[in-house]
Amino acid sequence: MSQIAWLGPNDSFPNPLQKPDPDPNVPGLIAVSERIYPGQLLQAYQRGIFPWYSDNQPVLWWSPDPRMVLQPQHFKCSESLQKVIRQFCQDSQSQLLVDTDFGAVIRACATSIRKDQDGTWITHEIIDAYTTFHEQGHAHCIALQEQGELIGGLYCVALGGMVFGESMFSRKPNASKIALAALSAWCIEHGMAMIDCQQETAHLRSLGAVPISRAQFLDQLQISLNQSNIELPWTFDKQILTHWL
Missing domain, CATH: 3.30.70.3550 (Leucyl/phenylalanyl-tRNA-protein transferase, N-terminal domain)
Structure with missing residues (x-):
């Protein structure tokens, strides 16, 4: 060994x-x-x-081997989630904001209470490192607001044609699912083949993610890294969610 x-x-x-x-x-x-x-x-x-x-x-x-990944076109948008997305899109007090306040999103992920999990892996060092990564254009966030209040979101890393999902949070039911639906729709729109979900969970499986071998993942990563970088800054709003309706 x-x-x-x-x-x-x-x-x-x-x-x-x-x-x-x-x-x-x-x-x-x-x-x-x-x-x-x-x-x-x-x-x-x-x-x-x-x-x-x-x-x-x-x-x-x-x-990890295997590696949990989501092909954006295979995101499972159930009828109940479609209903929630439709309501969110029609609500004039609801907003989807991209790269607006990365610090608020990553701190919300860090302090989110999760079932069967004590504490958080999102340490102060992680927050500082990914905030710098965001300032360099490599890390991004999606935030959902209702009446100006943050209700859910996610942050991720993007290199070439690959997106690496990092963490999600919800302060209202389904808010993180809406954020992932928006990210998946954006990936489809820009030809991004895969969202890395890192580790296998039942929640991710329910949304369409599947495990693949480490070798398969790294092969796809090398292909994706050679793709042209997406133009910065990321600019989209909640209308991207209509892809699922």
């Missing part, structure tokens, strides 16, 4: 396909670092690796 790579500020990530997971007792764990160093997030995502850890832990870097 090889050792898990401990990365310094100038070290590169190991290639997840070149050798088996370093520790079979912790499948998908690729590397560890003391903190998230400048430029490290971009290098990680280009290799299909992401950070996921808790406070008082070193930064743990993952490339």
Whole structure:
């Protein structure tokens, strides 16, 4: 069994396909670092690796096998969700905002109470790192508002033709589903083949996500990274949701 790579500020990530997971007792764990160093997030995502850890832990870097992904055209928009989307679109007091307040969205994701989960992996370090990533044009957010109040949303990373979903939150039933529906419709409109959902959950399965092998995911990632970057800034509103109606 090889050792898990401990990365310094100038070290590169190991290639997840070149050798088996370093520790079979912790499948998908690729590397560890003391903190998230400048430029490290971009290098990680280009290799299909992401950070996921808790406070008082070193930064743990993952490339799971299998990998949960959503092909945007396979997003499951049920009749009940269609009804909620229609109401949201028709409500003059409801808004869908893109890249308007990234900090508010990621903090809402961090403080959202989730079933069967204590605490959050979205640490202060994660918030700072992804906020910088957003300022560099790599991370984005979708926020839903009703009467000026934030009711749900998500944040994600986009490189080339690949979108990496990071976290969602809801303060009102179905709000995060509406945000994901909007992201999926935008991906369809721009020819984005895949939304990376990282890890398998029943909730993601219910929305159309499926597991694929790490090798399949990394093959698609390399194809997607070679696609032209989408024009910045992202600009769309709730009318994109009519794709599902």
